[in-house]
Amino acid sequence: MSEFTHFNEQGRARMVDVSDKPVTSRSALAGSSIRVPEDVYLAVTQGDIKKGDVLAVAQIAGITGAKQTSTLIPMCHPLPLSNVDISFYWKTEEAYELFIEAFVKTKGSTGVEMEALTAASAAALTVYDMCKALDKGMVIGPTYLLEKTGGKSGDYYRETHD
Amino acid sequence: MSEFTHFNEQGRARMVDVSDKPVTSRSALAGSSIRVPEDVYLAVTQGDIKKGDVLAVAQIAGITGAKQTSTLIPMCHPLPLSNVDISFYWKTEEAYELFIEAFVKTKGSTGVEMEALTAASAAALTVYDMCKALDKGMVIGPTYLLEKTGGKSGDYYRETHD
Amino acid sequence: MSEFTHFNEQGRARMVDVSDKPVTSRSALAGSSIRVPEDVYLAVTQGDIKKGDVLAVAQIAGITGAKQTSTLIPMCHPLPLSNVDISFYWKTEEAYELFIEAFVKTKGSTGVEMEALTAASAAALTVYDMCKALDKGMVIGPTYLLEKTGGKSGDYYRETHD
Amino acid sequence: MSEFTHFNEQGRARMVDVSDKPVTSRSALAGSSIRVPEDVYLAVTQGDIKKGDVLAVAQIAGITGAKQTSTLIPMCHPLPLSNVDISFYWKTEEAYELFIEAFVKTKGSTGVEMEALTAASAAALTVYDMCKALDKGMVIGPTYLLEKTGGKSGDYYRETHD
Amino acid sequence: MSEFTHFNEQGRARMVDVSDKPVTSRSALAGSSIRVPEDVYLAVTQGDIKKGDVLAVAQIAGITGAKQTSTLIPMCHPLPLSNVDISFYWKTEEAYELFIEAFVKTKGSTGVEMEALTAASAAALTVYDMCKALDKGMVIGPTYLLEKTGGKSGDYYRETHD
Amino acid sequence: MSEFTHFNEQGRARMVDVSDKPVTSRSALAGSSIRVPEDVYLAVTQGDIKKGDVLAVAQIAGITGAKQTSTLIPMCHPLPLSNVDISFYWKTEEAYELFIEAFVKTKGSTGVEMEALTAASAAALTVYDMCKALDKGMVIGPTYLLEKTGGKSGDYYRETHD
Numbered sequence: 001m002s003e004f005t006h007f008n009e010q011g012r013a014r015m016v017d018v019s020d021k022p023v024t025s026r027s028a029l030a031g032s033s034i035r036v037p038e039d040v041y042l043a044v045t046q047g048d049i050k051k052g053d054v055l056a057v058a059q060i061a062g063i064t065g066a067k068q069t070s071t072l073i074p075m076c077h078p079l080p081l082s083n084v085d086i087s088f089y090w091k092t093e094e095a096y097e098l099f100i101e102a103f104v105k106t107k108g109s110t111g112v113e114m115e116a117l118t119a120a121s122a123a124a125l126t127v128y129d130m131c132k133a134l135d136k137g138m139v140i141g142p143t144y145l146l147e148k149t150g151g152k153s154g155d156y157y158r159e160t161h162d
Numbered sequence: 163m164s165e166f167t168h169f170n171e172q173g174r175a176r177m178v179d180v181s182d183k184p185v186t187s188r189s190a191l192a193g194s195s196i197r198v199p200e201d202v203y204l205a206v207t208q209g210d211i212k213k214g215d216v217l218a219v220a221q222i223a224g225i226t227g228a229k230q231t232s233t234l235i236p237m238c239h240p241l242p243l244s245n246v247d248i249s250f251y252w253k254t255e256e257a258y259e260l261f262i263e264a265f266v267k268t269k270g271s272t273g274v275e276m277e278a279l280t281a282a283s284a285a286a287l288t289v290y291d292m293c294k295a296l297d298k299g300m301v302i303g304p305t306y307l308l309e310k311t312g313g314k315s316g317d318y319y320r321e322t323h324d
Numbered sequence: 325m326s327e328f329t330h331f332n333e334q335g336r337a338r339m340v341d342v343s344d345k346p347v348t349s350r351s352a353l354a355g356s357s358i359r360v361p362e363d364v365y366l367a368v369t370q371g372d373i374k375k376g377d378v379l380a381v382a383q384i385a386g387i388t389g390a391k392q393t394s395t396l397i398p399m400c401h402p403l404p405l406s407n408v409d410i411s412f413y414w415k416t417e418e419a420y421e422l423f424i425e426a427f428v429k430t431k432g433s434t435g436v437e438m439e440a441l442t443a444a445s446a447a448a449l450t451v452y453d454m455c456k457a458l459d460k461g462m463v464i465g466p467t468y469l470l471e472k473t474g475g476k477s478g479d480y481y482r483e484t485h486d
Numbered sequence: 487m488s489e490f491t492h493f494n495e496q497g498r499a500r501m502v503d504v505s506d507k508p509v510t511s512r513s514a515l516a517g518s519s520i521r522v523p524e525d526v527y528l529a530v531t532q533g534d535i536k537k538g539d540v541l542a543v544a545q546i547a548g549i550t551g552a553k554q555t556s557t558l559i560p561m562c563h564p565l566p567l568s569n570v571d572i573s574f575y576w577k578t579e580e581a582y583e584l585f586i587e588a589f590v591k592t593k594g595s596t597g598v599e600m601e602a603l604t605a606a607s608a609a610a611l612t613v614y615d616m617c618k619a620l621d622k623g624m625v626i627g628p629t630y631l632l633e634k635t636g637g638k639s640g641d642y643y644r645e646t647h648d
Numbered sequence: 649m650s651e652f653t654h655f656n657e658q659g660r661a662r663m664v665d666v667s668d669k670p671v672t673s674r675s676a677l678a679g680s681s682i683r684v685p686e687d688v689y690l691a692v693t694q695g696d697i698k699k700g701d702v703l704a705v706a707q708i709a710g711i712t713g714a715k716q717t718s719t720l721i722p723m724c725h726p727l728p729l730s731n732v733d734i735s736f737y738w739k740t741e742e743a744y745e746l747f748i749e750a751f752v753k754t755k756g757s758t759g760v761e762m763e764a765l766t767a768a769s770a771a772a773l774t775v776y777d778m779c780k781a782l783d784k785g786m787v788i789g790p791t792y793l794l795e796k797t798g799g800k801s802g803d804y805y806r807e808t809h810d
Numbered sequence: 811m812s813e814f815t816h817f818n819e820q821g822r823a824r825m826v827d828v829s830d831k832p833v834t835s836r837s838a839l840a841g842s843s844i845r846v847p848e849d850v851y852l853a854v855t856q857g858d859i860k861k862g863d864v865l866a867v868a869q870i871a872g873i874t875g876a877k878q879t880s881t882l883i884p885m886c887h888p889l890p891l892s893n894v895d896i897s898f899y900w901k902t903e904e905a906y907e908l909f910i911e912a913f914v915k916t917k918g919s920t921g922v923e924m925e926a927l928t929a930a931s932a933a934a935l936t937v938y939d940m941c942k943a944l945d946k947g948m949v950i951g952p953t954y955l956l957e958k959t960g961g962k963s964g965d966y967y968r969e970t971h972d
Contacts, residue, residue: 017893083503141303179407245665341731465627569827789951
């Protein structure tokens, strides 16, 4: 189990020591999605021009979700975030699918991959929550890391966004 | 936009009024998964007999995640939960994939679909967090509702678990 | 100091015992406002038809704020809320002033006045936050209870909304 | 809507990028107030020499409220605070009014105006909460920024404290 | 391991199912203490007649701590609390020791032992925090359950308060 | 009351100003314990080789508890933590006693004594929670600081671990 830095000498989980890591600029971009039926697609996009639309709520859920990452994920370090931004894209060729991208930046000793993944997940879950009265069969994800910059392990770019 | 009960007369988001809904027993079962490379699979499962293994942390993240649902999802009603249980299953035929099932029960005026979906998501995100030093390309989900019982809209069983 | 039920025999603060109070339907309506200069008014209202406008964020802040009341106010009882709704009204005769009304319902042993007041305050603070790059002199409030129904102390209707 | 830095290219709310802003010392002073009837004034001030008085609870609510700002206000950056201090002043000439001043300091990339405003609001709401059994008509606010130092936008001093 | 109800069929931790337990009145009383040197004792008790004394802060920390129990203790059920009260007693015969009693009530399906123990612990930790500039050697506890009423397992009274 | 830095000019509690303190590396080690009857000892240690054992949950509660310190303790500064680690040791000569050590590190302007003490307390409370169905008489603590390094007040090493 030596591969995992998350375990201490007793074989138990710990929050990894990052105190010797330098404070550098770091960013992460994560993607998620939610597949919806046509009536949900129409309701969301028609509401899109209205004031309090579904995606506005999901947007804010993504941002506040990023700030809750270290509360949700036990071994995550609490981090001051310097930027959180959520974007939405519809793909409607074969099915009605909403793509969600969450971008997070910090200056810190650890990366913000988990913050970006949590933001994207919170946004997708919120879309489900607000549309579940119309359809309970909506599918969230796949959810994955698209890019990451900064830190000792270097940059990462996902090869294909499947 | 009349299909959505989440909007008020000003077209803005609101927390739906459930005060006239009866308090009944409700449950929900949600599923998620995470696809990992072989070395992560081996590291996690070899650690599986150890004390502080990855899945033990993910398990607890799922349970504490269920309790944080109304903080994470803006329009969710805060609910007293009477039971949260997380199970894990590996599928290794074609790839190494960890399936996560989150079961939640309450006696309340609203369902616990969001609590189950959030629990499953938090567990999957935690596995990602603890293994990301080995591989950043792991894919979370799809995440969906498997079953739901109780409440006015009746029971729901997902037809195929894809 | 016998007038205050919030103090124990040692003269110290306590969370008041409500265990003998019946569970009844309760609601509260609170009002707040924020006075803004003309350029903020124009920017907010022109953005009003856009997707992620200022008031959409304030709306959600009000709803999530209501859910955080017992965390923010030390002696408040944690309560399951059954409905939270926020409305906005502009008055522009003498000055540019945004009125905020927060309506909260529960079935419980204590009232939801604090939840409504906290929701209205959180919404007003959020408008300030999002517009403070344009003007730091904006004034929040007055903030007060407009109505309250249910509970032993009976209904309350504020005489004049000043 | 180019005036607002809180919106991204899709016109949706985002947490503003502060990663290029230097870390500097910043402070903010906010004021709020609560107007109370004579019996509340007498009860609070007579209790003032006792151990667990109303203002002691409000004081702590202000401090813990400052720490909850980024949870309450969706677009606020989470910030490490280096100092929070709350002061109270009675004015009793024309009416019984309790003035609340909240002072907050940090070393960071963003200002602490919202933390000071939230602290003052939480303190005022707590006074309301603890006295509402005596009177539900108490009025909170106006609430505003009194001073701010540090940061690119420079210092700010409110001209008249109305 | 059949003695533990906190584990599921996979041998993993779960939140115990309490949905079949009746909602009854329950209370718990927990005790803790903190042993301090004479100068701390004098400083705290001389401050005792002042407005914002150490014990007033500890008192509120106990009450807000009780409300955070299900966030702090992973398998705890979130519960609406109907009463939280903290009392302090000094014993100064052999040493300077502050005794803390935390009393919690609810109507619910599970007991409030953990809420009382958490409240007493939070109060003791807060006294330590506020006096640690004077002495870092202060000792907290022992901390234990004094009484418990209600629920299927019946009442419990600790035989001797050691 | 000049000994206490936690009080402002009005004699009220404040969060101490640390903005002039340098950011340095700091660590703290705190200890707690829980005395259990033989059947609890056997159940916990026999479960010790299983996946979701009692100590795994307590371990995570300690880590997440350290992150909640500034929420639980009113005057604590919110801090980014760079390392949290929990260890367990059984002593079984005279009685069955589980010793818990919590180690916390940060780079910051204040020490992490409270984070270590809170982590140790949360771990001990969690053991109580998971075993209380077997015995309600278990005793937590004493809980105290074992070591502290960094900061103006210098290092601290507890003389005897009693």
